[in-house]
Amino acid sequence: MPRSADELRGIANTLRAHAVRMAYRSRGAHLGSCLSMADILACLYWNSLRIDPTCPGWRHRDRFVLSKGHGASILYAALAERGFFPVEELETYCELHSRLTGHVTAGVPGVELSTGSLGHGLPVGCGMALAAKRDRSASRVVVLLSDGELDEGSNWEAILFAPQYELDNLLVIVDYNRIQSFGRVKDVLDLDPLSDKFRAFRWAVREIDGHDMEQLIEGLTATPFEPGKPGVLIAHTRKGKGVSFMEDNLAWHYQSPSSEQAMLALRELGA
Amino acid sequence: MRTAFVEELVRLAGEDERIWLVCGDLGYTVLEAFAQRFPERYLNAGVAEQNMTGVAAGLALSGKTVFTYSIANFPVMRCLEQIRDDVCYHHLNVKIVAVGGGLAYASHGYTHHAVEDIAVMSALPNIAVIAPGDPVEARAVTRVIASRDGPAYLRLGKAGEPVLHSTALTLDYGKAIVLREGRDLTLISIGGMLANTMDAANQLAVAGYSVRVMSMPFAVPLDEDAIRDAVMSTGVILTIEEHSQGGLGTLVGECIARLGRAATFVPLRLGRLPIKTAGTQEQLKACQGLSPEGIARSAESAFQLHASPSRQVWQ
Numbered sequence: 001m002p003r004s005a006d007e008l009r010g011i012a013n014t015l016r017a018h019a020v021r022m023a024y025r026s027r028g029a030h031l032g033s034c035l036s037m038a039d040i041l042a043c044l045y046w047n048s049l050r051i052d053p054t055c056p057g058w059r060h061r062d063r064f065v066l067s068k069g070h071g072a073s074i075l076y077a078a079l080a081e082r083g084f085f086p087v088e089e090l091e092t093y094c095e096l097h098s099r100l101t102g103h104v105t106a107g108v109p110g111v112e113l114s115t116g117s118l119g120h121g122l123p124v125g126c127g128m129a130l131a132a133k134r135d136r137s138a139s140r141v142v143v144l145l146s147d148g149e150l151d152e153g154s155n156w157e158a159i160l161f162a163p164q165y166e167l168d169n170l171l172v173i174v175d176y177n178r179i180q181s182f183g184r185v186k187d188v189l190d191l192d193p194l195s196d197k198f199r200a201f202r203w204a205v206r207e208i209d210g211h212d213m214e215q216l217i218e219g220l221t222a223t224p225f226e227p228g229k230p231g232v233l234i235a236h237t238r239k240g241k242g243v244s245f246m247e248d249n250l251a252w253h254y255q256s257p258s259s260e261q262a263m264l265a266l267r268e269l270g271a
Numbered sequence: 272m273r274t275a276f277v278e279e280l281v282r283l284a285g286e287d288e289r290i291w292l293v294c295g296d297l298g299y300t301v302l303e304a305f306a307q308r309f310p311e312r313y314l315n316a317g318v319a320e321q322n323m324t325g326v327a328a329g330l331a332l333s334g335k336t337v338f339t340y341s342i343a344n345f346p347v348m349r350c351l352e353q354i355r356d357d358v359c360y361h362h363l364n365v366k367i368v369a370v371g372g373g374l375a376y377a378s379h380g381y382t383h384h385a386v387e388d389i390a391v392m393s394a395l396p397n398i399a400v401i402a403p404g405d406p407v408e409a410r411a412v413t414r415v416i417a418s419r420d421g422p423a424y425l426r427l428g429k430a431g432e433p434v435l436h437s438t439a440l441t442l443d444y445g446k447a448i449v450l451r452e453g454r455d456l457t458l459i460s461i462g463g464m465l466a467n468t469m470d471a472a473n474q475l476a477v478a479g480y481s482v483r484v485m486s487m488p489f490a491v492p493l494d495e496d497a498i499r500d501a502v503m504s505t506g507v508i509l510t511i512e513e514h515s516q517g518g519l520g521t522l523v524g525e526c527i528a529r530l531g532r533a534a535t536f537v538p539l540r541l542g543r544l545p546i547k548t549a550g551t552q553e554q555l556k557a558c559q560g561l562s563p564e565g566i567a568r569s570a571e572s573a574f575q576l577h578a579s580p581s582r583q584v585w586q
Binding site (some may be wrong): 002096106112113114115116117119120122123125126127128129130131132134135157158160161164165248 | 311312314316317319321322323324326327328329330331332333334335352353356357360361422
């Protein structure tokens, strides 16, 4: 059953707390990237996606592909909290023989595609969307991209491809937190004006505040934005969102929290 | 070979509605038969091989058996990471077809020479690496990979290759085919080198040698039993391929080393450097020692080395 915006905000912070604990325990990186998409994942998994955790392979499910595969920990947290596998398993993240590796890995229940190298999710998502169209299935395909990975040429091949085949069952979300691996997006390879670029490629575009749950609910539900066109939801976000000292800070693309930092972060998240 | 492949694929697609064909804007006058008969299962992904391969993976994740099609290196090198991460890692039913393997696009220049593909593809997990030796083998391996789960790479010639098998072939997955029996030495050919290899064997027979010829369309999985048998019964092995280092010669050499049996082994292949000058496919092959005469000469030298007294010291 769809949750209220308030409930979704609470779930998002639960996921953030998992990500902080997993980064702390594993000494893992990419915490800032996980926190920036927590609200998006909460809205997808508890409101928008047609999925059945008891039947992950259901043929007519919606497909969600996390193309920014370095955001693995918070995706695993969402899948566990949503009932795809036990929440306790999150404690094995990055440990010997755990299936929960540091980049998204297929075989974990609910994961549609292994990702990690950037620029892979959208072409595969196009294939899934095309198959659903030709099979007359109502499945939607949702692909979450980072802003930095829009540097990859493979994405622009797919952005050219999707309108050609009128993949209006495809929705791309851009987690536009404006920080990539080694600097600010505008200083590395500036994407702006990003909406205009997608429009020029014949996509239906919406821009939202990626932390505003009402806007997320509306944006992730009202698809297709235009019949016959693939949709892109440009979600303006903040890297590290929810933990004051991690917000909008490149260092938290790499850093794992000390025990004090983890405690502080969890306190801010109300966990 | 490409005609044999497409005819077979059309036939198979008529029986199996999971079969799709995705091309990278190449295949003019070749793929129309499929496109017209199965428009819902055909698409031209444009000059964009990374997306083509990703799309194929997405289709395969949705239950399709997808053949991607382009020429020379294009469906392999440009999208290598998509093949590795999306197709091979997920063990998907994506079959990558490259027309114009080896030096088929001879005078088009090095950009169009597919001469490192077997090395590159055989390093990846889960994928069968196949280069049929004539149109009959091309048909047979198309049937085999269409019905078998998992990724495959199919290196084809272009058009007009001679038919070397007298009858239709039932080919077992990963198995070599003996075309000629012999006791003195074994020639193992992969892909389009089979015709020159057979000619070389005829020349060697006239010179008094008893020559075994094997076509080995599968570089992966390798027919280790056939190699062991050749080592035990002839002791002199030559691999013949239109490929640079790292191809069949490397795979067979490693297999022979693992056997722990003394054998004389000579890998005949292209040199390491790009071919920068023009010529027909046969001319370029001849320049690299891969004409029938060149193969026969190398085989004779190998046999003499094997039989020489100095070799007996360490045999």
